[in-house]
Amino acid sequence: MAARKPPTKGQIRRENLEIAVQYPLDWLEERSGLVGGIKYFLFRNVPADTNWMQTLGSATLTAFLVQAVTGVILAMYYQPTPTGAYPSIVDITDHLTLGWLVRGMHKWGASVFIILMFLHMGRVFLFGAYKYPRELNWIVGVLLLASALAEGFTGYLLPWDQTAYWASVVGINLNGTAPFLGPWLAQFLRSGQEISASTLTRFYSLHMLVLPGAIAGLIALHLYLVIRLGVTSPPWSKEAAGTERPEEPTTLRKGLTAEPGGSE
């Protein structure tokens, strides 16, 4: 038995650093289980032949987060009144430092959000990822799409310029032509028989409180189902759903068995 070499200064420093990092994480983990939960959420096993197309969902989530953050900041300066709305938008765009950037991010990000949603939807459709047992997640996704489109509709009025005003008039009346309940829906959206100051505040409230809340909740449900059901293999995968796993170990299988506690 050879005498142990005393640890070098570098080794000691690294060990201390590890302890310093690990200690608060352990403290948190012991009391909440959050560290394990986040690891479980982020570091999941996925099929080895996943595709770049399967990042479109995360991209959509990122776009939503950008909308949420920029929207919260815009709400600090925007005034939802008929006389204040347009001047406050001008103020944000032309006078406040970096206001043009944040408003631009929110405005163009809205289109990015919708476009990414449709691309993600197309990917899911073409990969057949909506099939059993993931039908419910398709439905949640459709609700998300509807909420996002409603966000676009309500957000369009807020600049309160001629385009915004008349586009909203047309949009509300378009709802009004739906059979039976259409006129009632239109009057609810208009907050009365005529467009008025309360139409603007109503759209503002829907746009920044009701719909984002609904979207956040639906995203949570959407992600829960993704984690519970796992990521789909692409259609060309040798490990297509419902078939036996191939005999020879694939990358996925290797990955699984290498994982501590992940072996079968």
Next chain:
Amino acid sequence: MSDHGPEEHGGAHEPSPTIYPLGFAVGIAVILVGLVVDPLLIGGIGALITIVFGFLWIREATREYRVEHAKVEAETAEGRPRKPESELTTKERFPRSRFLETVTVGVGAIIGGLVTLPVAGFAVLPSFLGQKRYKVDLGPITEFPESQWRIATFMVNPAEGEVSRRTAFVRNNGSVKVEGSARMVPSFTIISNRCAHLGCPVQANGPIGKPSEEKTANGEVRLIPTTPAGFGCPCHGGQYDTEGNRTAGPPVRALDRYAFEIDNGRLILLNTFSVSHVDGTGAQAQIHSYKLAGPGQHVDGPEQWFYPIQPPHR
């Protein structure tokens, strides 16, 4: 296989050939023909055929399930032994924990309802209750020379400000005799500029003169002289003649009109009403009027059935 019931044999779950779907389709076809020919009579007959065959079709399609259902129930009732009496008596029939669960969830639901209902009512009801129609004072009628058009813009509710500014096209048709008396009353054609397609602002198709402004109870009323050949909508190209009849484009009816009264020589706008079409012109016009409907909503023909109940508005 012999000990299984007859419904277990192959093909039992395929629908047996039936004429009901055919009758249903014929009914739909009759409805469609009826919409063109005679919505009430032929359409009604079509609806009757559709409903009868639809009902028979559903009955036919679900017969198997209903029969099976009844059979299963019968089996449990007779075939299976009932639970022994002792099991029922030894266990609590309604345990304490079940009671507490139910009460907790129930009380939570009641509290939730008590909070949610008024809030939901506050979100929805103000859009429908207490809707007001304001009278609009457009100023003395001498400002409206006979057989000339004025584009009048006014604030419906001055307290609300510019957001309530609306526009109407006003033409003084001169005085007409009241039937059966010697009295003469002024006649006005007052057309709303809200397009009957989707509510965009309809414009006068013609040269526009210098606006004049006057102060009335309804803020600054602007009167702009114009000599229109008709009215046109910039959004989707709907066109109307000078009586507001649709001549081209997507609108589903004529332009809405304002009722009016003359009070102390001043022109006062009252409620708005919808118009399917107008026969004749000016003071002799026959206006086929209806209760105010939203843009894009038919007020006559079979399509009016899509909008049976309008929300309360004035």
